[in-house]
Amino acid sequence: MELAFIIEKFALILVIFLISLTVAAYSTLAERKIAGFLQDRVGPNRAGPGGMFQPLADGLKMFFKEEIIPTDSNKALFILGPSLALFTSFLGSAVIPWGQDIEIAGRQVSLQITDINVGMLYIFGVVSLGVYGIMIGGWASNNKFSLMGAVRAASQSISYEIPMGLSIIALLMATNTLSMKEIAEQQHGINWNFFYQPLGFIIFLICSFAETNRTPFDLPECETELVGGYHTEYSGFKMGAYMFAEYLNMFLASAVMSTLYFGAYNYPGMDWVNELTGPVIGPLIGMAVLMLKIFAFIFLFMWVRWTVPRFRYDQLMNLGWKILIPLAIANIVITGIVITIIDKL
Amino acid sequence: MSISLFYFVAFLTIFFALLVIFSKNPVHSVLYLIVTFFTFTLHYIMLNAQFLAIVNFIVYMGAIMVLFLFVLMLLNLNEGSVGSKSNLLKMVGVIAGMCLVITLVGSVKALNASDPLVLQTQDLGLVKNLGKVLFSKFLLPFEISSILLLSAMVGAVLLAKKDIKQG
Amino acid sequence: MNFWERLYLPAIFQGMGITFRHMFKKKETIFYPEVEREFSENWRGMHSLKRDEEGRERCTACGLCALSCPAEAITMIAAERQKGEEALYREEKYAAVYEINMLRCIFCGLCEEACPKEAIYLDGPIVPADYLRKDFIYGKDKLVEEPMKVQ
Known part of the structure; x- marks a missing residue:
C-alpha cells in the first residue's frame, strides 16, 4: 500500500513536470505565433509543419551557444541566479489540484501532488521567492543595467505582493478555506469564485502580470532602457533558463487563477458527463477543461503583451500603492459586509 | 527519526547563522540569512505549525529579506569598504x-x-485553531501589536513625506 | 479627463479589441524564397553584362562605368579581340576581366547611364548573402548574361 502511494505520487510529479515543461516550451512558440497574428504576420513557420519544432530548435540553439561568465562577476551567484529562478517556478505546481480523484484498480488516486491546508499561502510564498533568482543574477553580473533590473524587480514584486495578498484574503473570507483542493471542490459546476469576487479577480490578475514580469510590467528587463535588464550578461543556457522560468511562471499564474477564480476542473454539466464516462475518463476530462482554462489565460497574457505598452516606473508604483492596495482593502470590506448580511438573513 | 531530523536542521540553522556573521561580503551575509530563515521554516513545519511556517516563509524570506538585499545592492558595499x-x-x-x-x-x-x-x-499550529486562539485568548496582545505596526507604518510614511519636502 | 478616461481600462479594452480583430485579417507575409514580391519598374538589382542579338558581348571595356561609379566598385582589364573571336565579342576591344565589388556598390545605376554600348543593366534580382568578403567580388562568370539558346 505504501509503495503504491509512493509510485503514484512519483508518477504524478513526473507527469506534471513534463506537462509544465512542454507547455512552457510551446508557450515560447505560441508567443511568437500570437505576436505574428496580432500584427498581420504568420510567425515562425520554418521548423517543421507550421513551425511545430521551433521550441526544439530554440532549445538546441541555446544549448550549443557559448556560455560566457563575466570575469568580474560573482561566479557562484551568477550560476545560482538562473538555477533559482527555474527552481522556484517549478515549486508552485505542487499544490494545484489538477483534477478530481481518479479510480485506478480500486484505488482513489488524487490528482494533486500534496494538499497542505495552507495551499493558497504556499503559492503566495513561492511567488514571493521567485524574485530572488532575478535579484541574485542581476547583482552577480556586476553590470549597472543588470543591477537596475534587479532593483526594479525587487521593488516591483514587493509592491504588487501586497494587493495580491489582500485580494487573496477577500477570497479566503468568501471560501472559508486555504486548501486549494477544497477551493476547487466548492466551485462545483459553474459556482465559480469569479462571480463572487470580480474585483478581487481583476486585482489578482493585474498583480499576476506584475509578478511574472510580463508586459506592461516588464520593467526589470525592458530592453529599450536597460539593454536586457537582469539578464544583460547572460548567454546560452543560463539565459534560456531565465526565459523558461518566465514562461513557467506564466503557466503557474494561469493555473492559480483558473483554480482560485475560474473553477479549476469544474465545468457546467460535469456530473452528467462524469456519470456517462466513469471514474477514469471523467476526471481526465476535468483536467482537460482546466488545461483549456490555463491556455486561455496564457493567451490573455500574450494578447495583453502585444497590445499594451510598458508602464513608466512612477506609474507602476502609483498603480500598485495608490490604486490597487486601496481597491483591495475596499474589496475586503465589501466582502465582509456582504458575508455578514447574508449570515444575518 | 524526528529527533535526528531536528538535530540535522538545527545544525544547519546554526551553521548558516555563523556563516552570516563570518562572511566578508554583506550580500553573501544576507543570502546566508535567507537560508537561515528557511531552516526556521523547516523547524515550524516539524512542529506542525504550518501557518507560522508559511508566514515566516512569506514575510521574512519573501519580503523583508528582499528589502535587505535591495538596500545592500543599492549601497553596493564591497569587501574592502567596511573599514x-x-x-x-x-x-x-x-x-x-x-x-x-x-x-x-x-x-x-x-x-x-x-x-x-x-x-x-x-493541531495548534493549523490556521483555524491559531485564528481562534488569537482572537479569543490573546485578543489584547494581538490588537496591541497591530496598533504598534500601524504606528510604525504611519511613522514610515511621515519620514518619506519629509524627504520630499526638503528635496 | 473624466472618470472613465482616467480609469484607463476602457482604452485598454478598446486596444485589445483592435489587436484581436487583426488576428483574423489577411496576413501580409510574403514567403520569400518560394514567393517573391514583384519588383517595381525602376528597380535596380544585380548587374548583368548584356549580349547583342547574335550573342556577342556588348562591352568594349571603355571604362566609363568604372569612371562614373561613385563607390569605385568596378574594375576591368581590357584585351584586344583576336582573330576567330568575332562571334564572342562585338567590338574590337573587350573586357577580359570585369569585376564588381557588391559590398561597395550602392546600386545607384550611374554605370547603366554611362555605358555607351548599352552593355550593363541593373536588372537582376537581389544580391544574395554570403559568408566571405572575397565572395562578394563578382567576376564575368556571374555578371555576363547567359548566351542565347541556338534556335
Missing part, C-alpha cells in the same frame, strides 16, 4: 555579546527548557 574597527569597539562588542550569551543561557536554565516539550493539542 576595520578600533580595538576599543571590538572590546565593547565582545563584552556586549558575552552579556547576551549569559542572559540567554541563564533564562534557558531558569525555564527548564531542556525538558522535552509536549504539545497539549497537536
Whole structure:
C-alpha cells in the first residue's frame, strides 16, 4: 500500500513536470505565433509543419551557444541566479489540484501532488521567492543595467505582493478555506469564485502580470532602457533558463487563477458527463477543461503583451500603492459586509 | 527519526547563522540569512505549525529579506569598504555579546527548557485553531501589536513625506 | 479627463479589441524564397553584362562605368579581340576581366547611364548573402548574361 502511494505520487510529479515543461516550451512558440497574428504576420513557420519544432530548435540553439561568465562577476551567484529562478517556478505546481480523484484498480488516486491546508499561502510564498533568482543574477553580473533590473524587480514584486495578498484574503473570507483542493471542490459546476469576487479577480490578475514580469510590467528587463535588464550578461543556457522560468511562471499564474477564480476542473454539466464516462475518463476530462482554462489565460497574457505598452516606473508604483492596495482593502470590506448580511438573513 | 531530523536542521540553522556573521561580503551575509530563515521554516513545519511556517516563509524570506538585499545592492558595499574597527569597539562588542550569551543561557536554565516539550493539542499550529486562539485568548496582545505596526507604518510614511519636502 | 478616461481600462479594452480583430485579417507575409514580391519598374538589382542579338558581348571595356561609379566598385582589364573571336565579342576591344565589388556598390545605376554600348543593366534580382568578403567580388562568370539558346 505504501509503495503504491509512493509510485503514484512519483508518477504524478513526473507527469506534471513534463506537462509544465512542454507547455512552457510551446508557450515560447505560441508567443511568437500570437505576436505574428496580432500584427498581420504568420510567425515562425520554418521548423517543421507550421513551425511545430521551433521550441526544439530554440532549445538546441541555446544549448550549443557559448556560455560566457563575466570575469568580474560573482561566479557562484551568477550560476545560482538562473538555477533559482527555474527552481522556484517549478515549486508552485505542487499544490494545484489538477483534477478530481481518479479510480485506478480500486484505488482513489488524487490528482494533486500534496494538499497542505495552507495551499493558497504556499503559492503566495513561492511567488514571493521567485524574485530572488532575478535579484541574485542581476547583482552577480556586476553590470549597472543588470543591477537596475534587479532593483526594479525587487521593488516591483514587493509592491504588487501586497494587493495580491489582500485580494487573496477577500477570497479566503468568501471560501472559508486555504486548501486549494477544497477551493476547487466548492466551485462545483459553474459556482465559480469569479462571480463572487470580480474585483478581487481583476486585482489578482493585474498583480499576476506584475509578478511574472510580463508586459506592461516588464520593467526589470525592458530592453529599450536597460539593454536586457537582469539578464544583460547572460548567454546560452543560463539565459534560456531565465526565459523558461518566465514562461513557467506564466503557466503557474494561469493555473492559480483558473483554480482560485475560474473553477479549476469544474465545468457546467460535469456530473452528467462524469456519470456517462466513469471514474477514469471523467476526471481526465476535468483536467482537460482546466488545461483549456490555463491556455486561455496564457493567451490573455500574450494578447495583453502585444497590445499594451510598458508602464513608466512612477506609474507602476502609483498603480500598485495608490490604486490597487486601496481597491483591495475596499474589496475586503465589501466582502465582509456582504458575508455578514447574508449570515444575518 | 524526528529527533535526528531536528538535530540535522538545527545544525544547519546554526551553521548558516555563523556563516552570516563570518562572511566578508554583506550580500553573501544576507543570502546566508535567507537560508537561515528557511531552516526556521523547516523547524515550524516539524512542529506542525504550518501557518507560522508559511508566514515566516512569506514575510521574512519573501519580503523583508528582499528589502535587505535591495538596500545592500543599492549601497553596493564591497569587501574592502567596511573599514576595520578600533580595538576599543571590538572590546565593547565582545563584552556586549558575552552579556547576551549569559542572559540567554541563564533564562534557558531558569525555564527548564531542556525538558522535552509536549504539545497539549497537536493541531495548534493549523490556521483555524491559531485564528481562534488569537482572537479569543490573546485578543489584547494581538490588537496591541497591530496598533504598534500601524504606528510604525504611519511613522514610515511621515519620514518619506519629509524627504520630499526638503528635496 | 473624466472618470472613465482616467480609469484607463476602457482604452485598454478598446486596444485589445483592435489587436484581436487583426488576428483574423489577411496576413501580409510574403514567403520569400518560394514567393517573391514583384519588383517595381525602376528597380535596380544585380548587374548583368548584356549580349547583342547574335550573342556577342556588348562591352568594349571603355571604362566609363568604372569612371562614373561613385563607390569605385568596378574594375576591368581590357584585351584586344583576336582573330576567330568575332562571334564572342562585338567590338574590337573587350573586357577580359570585369569585376564588381557588391559590398561597395550602392546600386545607384550611374554605370547603366554611362555605358555607351548599352552593355550593363541593373536588372537582376537581389544580391544574395554570403559568408566571405572575397565572395562578394563578382567576376564575368556571374555578371555576363547567359548566351542565347541556338534556335
